[in-house]
Amino acid sequence: MRLPPRPQERIDRSRELTFFFEGEPRHGFPGDTVGSALFASGRRVFSRSFKYHRPRGLLCCSGQCPNCLMQVDGVPNVRVCTMPLREGARVRGQNVLGSLDRDVMSVVDKIGGPFTPVGFYYRTMIRPRRAWPLYERFLRNVAGLGKIDRGAGRTRRFDTEHRRVEVLVIGGGRAGIEAARAAAARGEQVVLVDEGLGPGERAAGGSFEVIAPARALGIYEGGLVPVDAGQVLIRFRARRIVVATGAIEQPLVFPGNDLVGVMLPGAVRRLTDEWSLRPGSRAVVIGADERALSVVAELRSAGTEIARVVDLRAESPRRIAAEGKKGRLASVLVDGEGLDCDLLVMSGGRQPAYSLLAQAGARIEYDAGRGVFVPIELPASVEAVGAVAGELPSGATPAATYEGGGKARGKCFVCVCEDVTTKDVRRAIAEGFDSIELAKRYTTVTMGPCQGRLCQLPSVRLYARENGTDEAAIGRTTARPPWAPVSLGLLAGRGHEPARRTSIHERHVQLGARMMWTGAWRRVHSYGDPAGEVRAVHEAVGAIDVSTLGKILVSGPDAAAFLERLYPNRFGDLRPGRIRYSVLGTDAGRIMDDGTIARLDDDRFYVTTTSTGADVVSEWLEWWNAVWGMGVEVVNLTGALAAVNVAGPRARELLGRLTDLDVSNESFSYLDAKQAHVAGVPCLLLRIGFVGELGYELHCSSPYGEYLWSTLLERGADLGLRPFGLEAQRVLRLEKQHILVGQDTDSESNALEAGMPWVVKFDKDEFVGKWALEHVRERGLRERLVGFEMTGWTVPPEGGQIVVDGRPAGRVTSARWSGELRRAIGLAWVPAALAEEDAELAIRVDGRLEQARVRLRPFLDPDGERLRS
Amino acid sequence: MSFLIPCPNCGSRDVNEFAYGGEIAVRPEARPNVRELGSYLYFRRNVAGVQREWWFHRLGCEAWFQAERDTRTNEVLLTERPRASRDEAPPGPEAPALPDTPAV
Ligand code: FES
Numbered sequence: 001m002r003l004p005p006r007p008q009e010r011i012d013r014s015r016e017l018t019f020f021f022e023g024e025p026r027h028g029f030p031g032d033t034v035g036s037a038l039f040a041s042g043r044r045v046f047s048r049s050f051k052y053h054r055p056r057g058l059l060c061c062s063g064q065c066p067n068c069l070m071q072v073d074g075v076p077n078v079r080v081c082t083m084p085l086r087e088g089a090r091v092r093g094q095n096v097l098g099s100l101d102r103d104v105m106s107v108v109d110k111i112g113g114p115f116t117p118v119g120f121y122y123r124t125m126i127r128p129r130r131a132w133p134l135y136e137r138f139l140r141n142v143a144g145l146g147k148i149d150r151g152a153g154r155t156r157r158f159d160t161e162h163r164r165v166e167v168l169v170i171g172g173g174r175a176g177i178e179a180a181r182a183a184a185a186r187g188e189q190v191v192l193v194d195e196g197l198g199p200g201e202r203a204a205g206g207s208f209e210v211i212a213p214a215r216a217l218g219i220y221e222g223g224l225v226p227v228d229a230g231q232v233l234i235r236f237r238a239r240r241i242v243v244a245t246g247a248i249e250q251p252l253v254f255p256g257n258d259l260v261g262v263m264l265p266g267a268v269r270r271l272t273d274e275w276s277l278r279p280g281s282r283a284v285v286i287g288a289d290e291r292a293l294s295v296v297a298e299l300r301s302a303g304t305e306i307a308r309v310v311d312l313r314a315e316s317p318r319r320i321a322a323e324g325k326k327g328r329l330a331s332v333l334v335d336g337e338g339l340d341c342d343l344l345v346m347s348g349g350r351q352p353a354y355s356l357l358a359q360a361g362a363r364i365e366y367d368a369g370r371g372v373f374v375p376i377e378l379p380a381s382v383e384a385v386g387a388v389a390g391e392l393p394s395g396a397t398p399a400a401t402y403e404g405g406g407k408a409r410g411k412c413f414v415c416v417c418e419d420v421t422t423k424d425v426r427r428a429i430a431e432g433f434d435s436i437e438l439a440k441r442y443t444t445v446t447m448g449p450c451q452g453r454l455c456q457l458p459s460v461r462l463y464a465r466e467n468g469t470d471e472a473a474i475g476r477t478t479a480r481p482p483w484a485p486v487s488l489g490l491l492a493g494r495g496h497e498p499a500r501r502t503s504i505h506e507r508h509v510q511l512g513a514r515m516m517w518t519g520a521w522r523r524v525h526s527y528g529d530p531a532g533e534v535r536a537v538h539e540a541v542g543a544i545d546v547s548t549l550g551k552i553l554v555s556g557p558d559a560a561a562f563l564e565r566l567y568p569n570r571f572g573d574l575r576p577g578r579i580r581y582s583v584l585g586t587d588a589g590r591i592m593d594d595g596t597i598a599r600l601d602d603d604r605f606y607v608t609t610t611s612t613g614a615d616v617v618s619e620w621l622e623w624w625n626a627v628w629g630m631g632v633e634v635v636n637l638t639g640a641l642a643a644v645n646v647a648g649p650r651a652r653e654l655l656g657r658l659t660d661l662d663v664s665n666e667s668f669s670y671l672d673a674k675q676a677h678v679a680g681v682p683c684l685l686l687r688i689g690f691v692g693e694l695g696y697e698l699h700c701s702s703p704y705g706e707y708l709w710s711t712l713l714e715r716g717a718d719l720g721l722r723p724f725g726l727e728a729q730r731v732l733r734l735e736k737q738h739i740l741v742g743q744d745t746d747s748e749s750n751a752l753e754a755g756m757p758w759v760v761k762f763d764k765d766e767f768v769g770k771w772a773l774e775h776v777r778e779r780g781l782r783e784r785l786v787g788f789e790m791t792g793w794t795v796p797p798e799g800g801q802i803v804v805d806g807r808p809a810g811r812v813t814s815a816r817w818s819g820e821l822r823r824a825i826g827l828a829w830v831p832a833a834l835a836e837e838d839a840e841l842a843i844r845v846d847g848r849l850e851q852a853r854v855r856l857r858p859f860l861d862p863d864g865e866r867l868r869s
Numbered sequence: 870m871s872f873l874i875p876c877p878n879c880g881s882r883d884v885n886e887f888a889y890g891g892e893i894a895v896r897p898e899a900r901p902n903v904r905e906l907g908s909y910l911y912f913r914r915n916v917a918g919v920q921r922e923w924w925f926h927r928l929g930c931e932a933w934f935q936a937e938r939d940t941r942t943n944e945v946l947l948t949e950r951p952r953a954s955r956d957e958a959p960p961g962p963e964a965p966a967l968p969d970t971p972a973v
């Protein structure tokens with residue numbers, strides 16, 4: 001039911017929008033919100049309260065309270081009073097069992113008693129312990145508001161934007177607009193954000209940018225203001241922040257103050273002026289300031305009969321109570337005088353919306369004269385204008401709280417979000433929660449959807465009264481972001497999981513490779529037959545894409561000295577064209593990474609790292625370079641270079657077909673590095689053998705990677721070449737007992753106990769980690785990383801326990817079946833005493849103990865003859 | 870944490886672009902005993918006040934630099950390229966966490 005057209009109305013009556021409420025079609029106009037259209041359709045109950053499931057109706061009509069939260073198009077907790085109406089919108093009630101009008105859970109309100117006092121769940125549901133699963137199921141059901149749309153991750157997308165601005169104005173009321181205009185006139189770059197709708201119309205002038213509807217969520221360090229603009233989170237960095245958030249109308253506390261039909265003045269004003277609706281047919285107005293009383297004229301113009309106006313500044317009734325029928329307001333009692341009405345407009349003054357200012361570091365103090373908290377002492381670069389600064393148009397009297405007595409026995413709500421009554425607060429005080437911060441946590445007042453907008457001040461007033469002191473002494477609770485409710489999806493933003501692919505990736509896909517993650521990299525697990533891939537490497541030749549290896553160029557006159565000082569192994573005496581392996585350690589002696597280093601010429605070293613270690617190692621190198629200030633440059637070439645490892649007894653034959661380089665063992669021997677063209681591609685060739693067979697690592701510029709790979713596969717086909725993946729590589733390296741940093745070592749492992757004392761050159765003057773390793777050597781080794789061979793056929797799980805005398809004493813870090821050896825083999829950390837050839841190990845597998853024997857030397861080719869051949 | 874840091878190369882940028890390298894402490898010159906080594910490796914002054922520390926502009930110029938920051942307010946008072954002097958040599962950033970997927 002709409003009133004005849006009114007001068008200020010926002011609706012466009014020439015067009016009709018259809019939407020659905022609980023599946024039933026409803027109508028509204030452009031310019032309506034979902035809430036106003038529902039109100040126009042006759043709906044008065046908009047939600048059920050959190051705890052008691054009491055019916056609730058429009059209270060503030062400006063997005064401050066919890067009363068109109070609904071599910072709109074699958075999104076829970078939408079405040080429909082500010083949500084612009086869209087054609088076809090699907091709207092549902094939430095927090096109900098049944099329907100909004102008949103909610104089964106509302107018995108909680110009737111039976112009251114046992115389930116209602118604050119702290120009830122804390123106190124009751126801890127005993128008996130074994131009933132917890134039951135309690136938990138119950139609590140999960142009753143806790144929280146709304147239902148999450150599990151498919152939302154796929155259908156809704158959020159983004160984050162970073163923006164810098166000179167002046168950010170928060171709030172588009174009169175004061176905000178004036179401030180924005182003035183700043184823009186001074187030539188400053190200004191952005192204004194406002195939570196209301198209709199931005200364009202209010203920001204005539206156009207000299208500054210308006211973002212609306214959008215909500216500032218908080219003010220953080222460095223002038224950071226995250227703004228919720230729907231699907232985009234804008235992180236504003238402002239040089240100056242102008243807060244113009246206005247003031248919030250405060251409810252009064254009296255029995256029945258939550259009944260449907262009790263409204264704040266702003267709600268009445270918006271319903272009549274903007275949407276031409278009559279908020280009620282007969283009204284009582286009770287207010288502590290001018291603003292409340294000024295709605296009387298509006299109500300009259302809308303045809304509402306005024307039953308009585310109570311100006312709390314002029315009279316101070318001792319008793320106010322509202323009574324309802326079926327949750328709807330039916331009458332109001334003022335000092336015993338009963339007034340029939342269906343609308344009660346209440347106002348306990350206006351509280352400056354200071355939260356953002358408090359977050360920014362402003363001091364907030366209680367102004368006893370006006371009965372509100374006001375900001376004083378603003379931090380530099382933050383400004384407050386308009387009502388939030390305390391410039392309220394007219395003074396209000398501090399409002400009192402009214403409680404039952406006589407026959408008024410209804411509940412008096414201090415907090416409508418969490419259904420906390422004056423009784424609950426009194427109980428909390430009686431139990432000793434006498435500080436407002438403690439009481440907040442216990443009673444949850446100010447912790448609901450309104451975030452204290454409507455309950456902070458009334459609860460402070462009640463506290464002051466109950467404790468027999470004044471509001472200033474009670475103080476307020478800390479204001480924390482977010483100031484406005486925000487969906488988790490917006491905070492999470494779009495998934496920015498980087499996936500790195502090598503330049504050869506597409507070829508692997510064409511070959512039907514099974515891919516896996518290693519760090520951010522997509523790598524080939526296998527091409528479908530890991531065992532066959534292993535065999536090809538042992539018997540013919542295989543190729544693996546190792547472009548993911550970290551590749552760092554260290555150059556400069558001090559390069560050799562730098563590496564000598566950083567790595568435990570020796571590099572000063574490495575001849576150009578030669579390669580040496582080392583682990584990289586920290587000053588705590590721990591293994592951080594490992595890889596080979598090739599000396600290209602006097603001043604240049606080519607350092608490789610593990611696939612996931614590239615960034616960490618290059619930062620580490622850069623850092624020590626900054627510390628020591630040596631003549632060294634560190635360049636991370638990882639993404640720029642592709643690499644393929646060709647390994648197997650026929651690798652030399654294949655390479656010989658593709659290069660003019662003399663690949664004979666005499667001129668290109670194990671641990672040599674050479675530069676040459678392979679298949680016409682300029683390559684750095686490293687003769688190394690991670691997989692234990694004769695092998696060459698070919699490094700070339702990334703764009704050539706795919707071509708090099710394809711050519712190798714083509715020209716190697718008749719030699720029996722097969723591409724192999726990580727799974728085959730893991731078996732191959734395990735047969736050689738080559739460690740994988742991160743798999744076989746953890747953040748505690750050092751090179752001595754990991755069985756690589758030969759990389760640690762204690763006779764060097766200094767290297768990072770030397771001191772710690774010296775201490776380890778002196779105290780003696782406690783654990784050792786050793787190879788083992790199972791006596792039976794079972795492959796123990798990685799992470800499986802080594803058991804000594806019935807107690808866990810170590811763990812398996814790698815284990816695989818080796819087809820070549822026809823045995824299950826692995827690496828494990830064991831007590832140092834067990835690190836002896838043939839020592840017997842017991843490994844727990846599925847609750848049984850399986851036997852294994854320690855093997856200290858590589859299982860295959862222990863003397864490295866194949867590597868050197 | 871949402872403050873700004875003026876990178877000596879790139880100017881003022883969001884803290885999220887940087888990696889923290891820890892407070893600057895003195896690396897022993899000669900071989901420390903176990904106790905000294907332990908305190909160099911694991912003990913920090915952790916002052917409530919102005920502290921000199923390492924920062925790395927990871928999503929920018931990829932340079933390490935030093936900053937003086939008030940740990941109470943996160944106000945960065947000064948940043949500069951490292952002074953390469955022995956006695957100011959730091960223990961360094963905590964050893965980076967090991968990758969949880971095995972690497973090759
Ligand atoms: S009525 Fe919608 S938020 Fe208060």
Ligand SMILES: [Zn+2]
Nearest residue numbers: 876879926930
């Ligand atoms: Zn920079």
